[in-house]
Amino acid sequence: MALRHAVLAALLNEELSGYQLAKAFDTGVANFWHALPQQLYAELTRLESDGLITGREVVQDTRPNKRLFRVTDAGTAEMERFTAAATKPSFIRDDLLVKVQAADHVDTGELIAQLTERAAFARAKVELFGSLLHTMRGDRTEEDHLRHGERIGPYLTCLRGLAFEQENRDWCERSVAILNERRSARARA
Amino acid sequence: MALRHAVLAALLNEELSGYQLAKAFDTGVANFWHALPQQLYAELTRLESDGLITGREVVQDTRPNKRLFRVTDAGTAEMERFTAAATKPSFIRDDLLVKVQAADHVDTGELIAQLTERAAFARAKVELFGSLLHTMRGDRTEEDHLRHGERIGPYLTCLRGLAFEQENRDWCERSVAILNERRSARARA
DNA sequence: TCTGACTACTCAAATTTATGAGTACCATGC
DNA sequence: GCATGGTACTCATAAATTTGAGTAGTCAGA
Numbered sequence: 001m002a003l004r005h006a007v008l009a010a011l012l013n014e015e016l017s018g019y020q021l022a023k024a025f026d027t028g029v030a031n032f033w034h035a036l037p038q039q040l041y042a043e044l045t046r047l048e049s050d051g052l053i054t055g056r057e058v059v060q061d062t063r064p065n066k067r068l069f070r071v072t073d074a075g076t077a078e079m080e081r082f083t084a085a086a087t088k089p090s091f092i093r094d095d096l097l098v099k100v101q102a103a104d105h106v107d108t109g110e111l112i113a114q115l116t117e118r119a120a121f122a123r124a125k126v127e128l129f130g131s132l133l134h135t136m137r138g139d140r141t142e143e144d145h146l147r148h149g150e151r152i153g154p155y156l157t158c159l160r161g162l163a164f165e166q167e168n169r170d171w172c173e174r175s176v177a178i179l180n181e182r183r184s185a186r187a188r189a
Numbered sequence: 190m191a192l193r194h195a196v197l198a199a200l201l202n203e204e205l206s207g208y209q210l211a212k213a214f215d216t217g218v219a220n221f222w223h224a225l226p227q228q229l230y231a232e233l234t235r236l237e238s239d240g241l242i243t244g245r246e247v248v249q250d251t252r253p254n255k256r257l258f259r260v261t262d263a264g265t266a267e268m269e270r271f272t273a274a275a276t277k278p279s280f281i282r283d284d285l286l287v288k289v290q291a292a293d294h295v296d297t298g299e300l301i302a303q304l305t306e307r308a309a310f311a312r313a314k315v316e317l318f319g320s321l322l323h324t325m326r327g328d329r330t331e332e333d334h335l336r337h338g339e340r341i342g343p344y345l346t347c348l349r350g351l352a353f354e355q356e357n358r359d360w361c362e363r364s365v366a367i368l369n370e371r372r373s374a375r376a377r378a
Numbered sequence: 379t380c381t382g383a384c385t386a387c388t389c390a391a392a393t394t395t396a397t398g399a400g401t402a403c404c405a406t407g408c
Numbered sequence: 409g410c411a412t413g414g415t416a417c418t419c420a421t422a423a424a425t426t427t428g429a430g431t432a433g434t435c436a437g438a
Contacts, residue, residue: 002284003394009290019416032286036396041417064403064416076294083288084299089310090283092353095191097221099272100349101198103342105265110273121278146367147374153292156364160289163356164281171349178335178345185336192424208386228425230387253386253433 004052005082006033007043008075011053013154017066018044031129031161044069052078100175108179115179119172122165129162193241194271195222196232197264200242202343206255207233220318220350233258241267289364297368304368308361311354318351 010021010030021044022037024030035043047053052075055067071079096118099111136155137145146152199210199219210233211226213219224232236242241264244256260268285307288300325344326334335341 002282002287005284006287006290009287012291012294017416031281032290033282034280039395062404066416079291080295080299083291083295083303087285087288087303087307089307090281090285091223092220092279092350093222094279095194096276096279097346097349098191098195098198099276101195101219101221101342101346102201102268102272103345104340105201105342106269106272110269114272114276118276118278147370151293152367152371153290153294156292156360156367157286157290160286160356160360161281163360164353167349167352167356171345171352175345178341181336182341206386225426251434255386
């Protein structure tokens, strides 16, 4: 029951449709959680029937109508309760790390390719998060925004996402460098 | 079918029993994946019946007997195939980030407590990974080990785990500092 | 000697997440 | 004028992960 709270958290900051939510959770803009559209629509239905959110139909002439959801008082209370409860530790669970764990027993050429691709992906995310942060803080410095801004929750989670992707990028690049060195050293031997 | 490969990767480096594997995957020593004992025993059974690993009974007089597993040639080939396939991007999925995302709408006292606890957890992990790395590289410097050591896969994944927990620690500490500042600023107002 | 903790596993069920396949309508470019 | 891609959703199923409850013997400390 954690997606439930991820959706609530997203809707607390902004009134969104299922589709908008799905985009955010899919592309990783909402970098505090990940979910597919099907899951989100299902969760929205459950949340609404539990009275934690309410939806309102927005009629559009050029596009299909949509339903925008916002959190009810009961929803805020549920979020409060969730926040007070113990937090499970989070673990890395990444196919790429599994592949690197086996690096000494497989062809490193393929592995280097995967690492290079991931580094590029991470760089793109670093850029994305960087500009998101800039948008959120506007003209202020980060320090100023965090002290005096009104909404800092999304800023803080975005900072975490940024650090995560920076580390991904650096680690991938370093791993590629090492594996390449070892390849050429072995080739010379 | 990713746990499958995580188990293979772990067993490629070391012959292990289900119980040992479970410990590694539970405490996060195997920081490239996480899984519960039940899942691992089930996966070991499947892997063995698929011929990707073989187990041998080890009789112990003081403790229950155990079965040690190692990867077969077919298992190594499967790992090779897996490594060459495209890697799915990995996402953060963390209850704590969900809570911070909602920081502007809930009582921050509870949130600060959760962040403080997580920071302590992260510090413990940083220490653990630090000593694991030290054990793996022995007397060598990291640079030397990564260039000339024999087994660097587990070292690289442990480095990733270390960086992840350092970032967790720093981010939690910074978030706590900011939330505290804002609390006292609000109290004065 | 009793309690709690550790080794070494197993079985069953619930919950969560991912995959695959659609519907339907509008706008844009070739 | 037709294919491609975006908006806005839904249904069904499969796979992965978590939760809960056991078994059974050993060892160390109060």
